[in-house]
Amino acid sequence: MPRRPSHQRSSKAALPPETRIYAIGDIHGRADLLQEVISRIDEDIQRRPIPFAGEVYVGDYIDRGADSKSVIDLLATRLVQNHAICLRGNHEALMEEFLYDNPAALDGWRQLGGLSTLASYGIIPARQQTAEDIQQALLSALPTTHQLFFRCLRNNVRCGDFLFVHAGIRPGVSLDAQDPSDLMWIRDEFLNSTKDHGLYVVHGHTPVPHADIRDNRANIDTGAWRSGVLTCVAIEGTEIMVL
Template sequence: MSFFKRRPAPTAPSFWHDVPPPEAIYAIGDVHGRRDLLAAMEAVLAQDWTQRSYGDVVLLYLGDLIDRGPHSAHVLDHLTAPAPKGVRRLTLLGNHEEMFLAFVDRPEANLAWLDHGGGETLNSYGIYLTKSDIMRMPRSKVLQHLRASIPRPHLDALRRAPRAVRSGDWRFTHAGLDPTKTDEAQTAADLTWGAAGDVTALSQCAGRLVFGHFAADQVRTIGQTSCIDTGAYATDRLTALRVIPRTSDATTEFFEVYKPDRTSRQ
């Protein structure tokens, strides 16, 4: 008889964050440094939840808050500030946030991020280092520049961000998921990098799922599956979707902001 107990096999970490259903969730597509469009969108959404007398609202940002656009630092300033009364802010980790965090930890090993909008993000913090600067400077000096200019709360908020959220029957991810897998079998590549591809472009319905990542000039919806990344940094168009997770009713409503002085609702 053995006196040694077999250790249980390690389980894969869950990327899902379960949120008790609020009265409404407003999912907001990829912002990409467009603080102006985000401000305009939140004003439209605030008018909606006020008119409907919602007292428990979640603003759910689907990731890719930063890069490409000019005001990434200002977007993160806004999202780490206190939310309005009755409102909770929740941010998913997008692939651009993941690249940003990797760069902050090891700049010399993650220079490729600068070619994917990272340069604009550094500029928004008042950092004007080029690839050649970083390769030439001692690593300690580069890290000193980053730590002096990027607020710790910005980095902490992104490091805490989940990759996926479930609330009621609804699921929210940055880049969709692999519809052939269970929730718990999804990988970071599936949820954050879209390894399985845009399920709406493939005409696949993955249930009540909302995601971004795959930019286009309009929303794509297949059944109850919606991709709401409308390429804000390039199109001047930001999209959000309201869902009511406490009910079995799948009714949704899209909101679109084109510029601060021109808004429309579908």
């Protein structure tokens, strides 16, 4: 039996008519869970056709879980074939900094689960290897499609009254003036705010036991790499629904 949508909630914010957005939380190397979610999305579209069905992945595709490479394979295909939008999470930002700007960033990335991503690309750092050696190994191992995928990542996307970001926004700051670092890293100042941000914010970054849908925001990071639950919400009109 196909899994049915559940936990319907409504928001004052609305998407444009004849539009449905599927938003998917932090994946962290769980390609198995991502494949299941993709199947549910495809089944839902087939069961409930709509003129425009979009997908937004809110970032943190890599690290911690065992199969980051396969996650990027799946998302790169989805990006091309389904015009999915993939946002940049703080973990992608750390990998990009190490890969393209600063090999010394390896230490910070390693502390947040980067070794599992390296392993998924067949790289097991040896004690005698320098950060530059590992950087070059990853550059060589990264398929061209994956390099293009990382170049396509966005910091935010807006549709109707909904704003999709990785971590959140700084309250009281206009969208145009937001610091990209806040969009990827912010926690308490955003999570503790009950103010109307002008747009309804859908985000991940801070794991919660189940989708946390509030008046001004929805957190869809359910700690997939550890919990085994990858959350996808279907947004249509004013309704937010856990798929």
